[in-house]
Amino acid sequence: MGKLYGAAVVGQSGGPTAAINATLVGVIRSALSEIHDGGCITALYGMRHGIEGLLKKDLIDLDAIFSSESGEDDLTTLSHTPAAALGSCRKKLPKVEDGEEIYATILSVFKEFNIRYFFYIGGNDSMDTVAKLSAYTAKCDYDCRVIGLPKTIDNDLVGTDHTPGFGSAAKYVATTMQEIIRDCAVYTVPAVTIVEIMGRDSGWLTTAAGLPRLISGYGPDYIYLPEKTFTDEQFLSDIRKALEVHPNVVIAVSEGIRYGNGKYVGEGAQSGAKDVFGHQYLAGTGKYLEQMVKEKIGCKVRSVELNISQRCAAHIASWVDLDESECCGEVGVESACDGETGCMIAMERVGGIDDPYTITYKAKDVSQIANQIKTVPEEFITPEGNNVTDACLCYLRPMIAGEVPLSYKDGLPRIYVFS
């Protein structure tokens, strides 16, 4: 594969995470090296709001921005800033045959800016964009290296040991769960606390709620995942059993837990309830279970929805996660310069979960990755289906390790915002 000279463009897509800007920084650092050392990459643009920005030629010159005197400091701050600093979008590209116009627009922008390197940081939908775009440019004989850089707090991409962004979300969930368990332990009155954690199709992030059990010895009583069929009977019976042992029962549930008929538990609350404006009331899984415990058991009960902090709590990001996320960006640029295209940068764990933690990075065919979902395997869930195994926690543990040396101003973490 010969050397390919041209401009690079990088964008972010899908939901924000605490680590997506670290991957952006990895791309910027590597691409700027290429630019300034006379490598293949000749310019670096950032798409505002992902592919939408590319279509509108809403591009910013990242070389100009970060080659300034404060560039290195700004990059460090950017890597610690939550959410997608370039902006994001939820746009999914159509099939090539259904959207010739949009692909033609992309190609014309590529040609106008001589874009030969396309880096897209995102989850499943973004990998689909990478697969389609690499196939399209190949079909058009337009020489271009199209690389996907994974990012999702859901950890549900196949072909990679785990995903950048997951470790930081897991560290937030584990830390918050440990704090909630302490908070719940102060009173002697029987009480149930239900913590709802993100994860519609897979329970990975909810498994992280179990980490305090492995690390400090105090975990939640039960953990319910979408991978196991949920029944009201077992849930209530589990709680009654726990209340016999101690008064402060703490439960973690995935928002996506489902009944045997395939319906989300949270949907139950939507079947009848209407709000004061006459609209269907969307309660959420935790709120629905809270009402159920109140009704059927009658003890003190509350639900806590961890909400968007799960994807943006950069102040408690995992050092390992941010380091790996940045590495993915760097390896993406290197792989592209080496001739890879239509790939996603995947992480492979060397050895088993009992070996010292070592990760290698590898470009993998993105068409084998996009549009699939990796769920929590059987051996990571207890036979009763209401908790996670130690093997699961040992798999998770290295991903939340290490604290990020944040820079603070007047008590708040410094952030980088593109003007």
Place this chain on the structure above:
Amino acid sequence: MGKLYGAAVVGQSGGPTAAINATLVGVIRSALSEIHDGGCITALYGMRHGIEGLLKKDLIDLDAIFSSESGEDDLTTLSHTPAAALGSCRKKLPKVEDGEEIYATILSVFKEFNIRYFFYIGGNDSMDTVAKLSAYTAKCDYDCRVIGLPKTIDNDLVGTDHTPGFGSAAKYVATTMQEIIRDCAVYTVPAVTIVEIMGRDSGWLTTAAGLPRLISGYGPDYIYLPEKTFTDEQFLSDIRKALEVHPNVVIAVSEGIRYGNGKYVGEGAQSGAKDVFGHQYLAGTGKYLEQMVKEKIGCKVRSVELNISQRCAAHIASWVDLDESECCGEVGVESACDGETGCMIAMERVGGIDDPYTITYKAKDVSQIANQIKTVPEEFITPEGNNVTDACLCYLRPMIAGEVPLSYKDGLPRIYVFS
């Protein structure tokens, strides 16, 4: 006032905070010095679950626990552990004339253990306990020093510049608000995000949501406090105005905002809605406003309830707050040994909000403090009533300063738990 020799007892009461254990550590450190240096205090007991533990003689020997080889390390970990490590209670003492029996029980426990020093860490109700107990022991001619040590994330105690625990909660709120604002900024579709913050009677904690504006330049669009009458009309008009300027509107509201008729806004949601079990549905203020925006404006909208992390997110505690909280404990012991009783340790700020931040500690008559509420003053709220002033943010800023050098194990903050 002559020297008074005898045992000391310390307890925690009311809702947990991230700093209440730091005050406990202040008491333990000072009392242990007294014990080991031949001072007035001869023993130190911890009440389990506050006054309830005292009544049941559920006391633990804190001298024995922390005079061990690992004692100093354990105290540091304890000071960084969230929630009330001794356990808490919600018990309010009756008037002396209505509860002779309970007071007699307390006195008999005092006599049995020769308790001459009583330290109670808590909020308004706990200060009421301190006031009643000091009056009762004086009435009985039982020489005892009864001291209140303030703690509340609500910052609503009178007689003190601010309360221990508030700074850490404010730092959590400000940090999370900054992260949520970044998270909301990634898309171009008009959207409203409503963040509900604790505070039933005063809006202090909600004011902290404004700190990112002062420190990093990006604050929420509006802040609504219980101190100002809430109207749906202004709320909707404010949002419409903001949406004309930018698509990502972020709003902070106190759970305790009220209409002109005195009803909580959150009560609106309770007037008609029933859950699927036929119970009155308790929506909460944020959820109610979310439905209102959906109904009346029709744009994308979500609400986020920060929930109990506000009082237990020790991983983002304020160093200033933890330091001040521990100082309150130490000064409490010193003041008691010096003869004070019926007092709360208050903090006074030397100079104005533009001067360098300096705090002095002073024992104040607790009967002048208990059962009153300090609200956010007029000059801290904008004339429109929908935001906080810079003067308010300058008052708050020093309280969130500094980060606590936490010790981590495998990625989770270490915690101390009494066995």
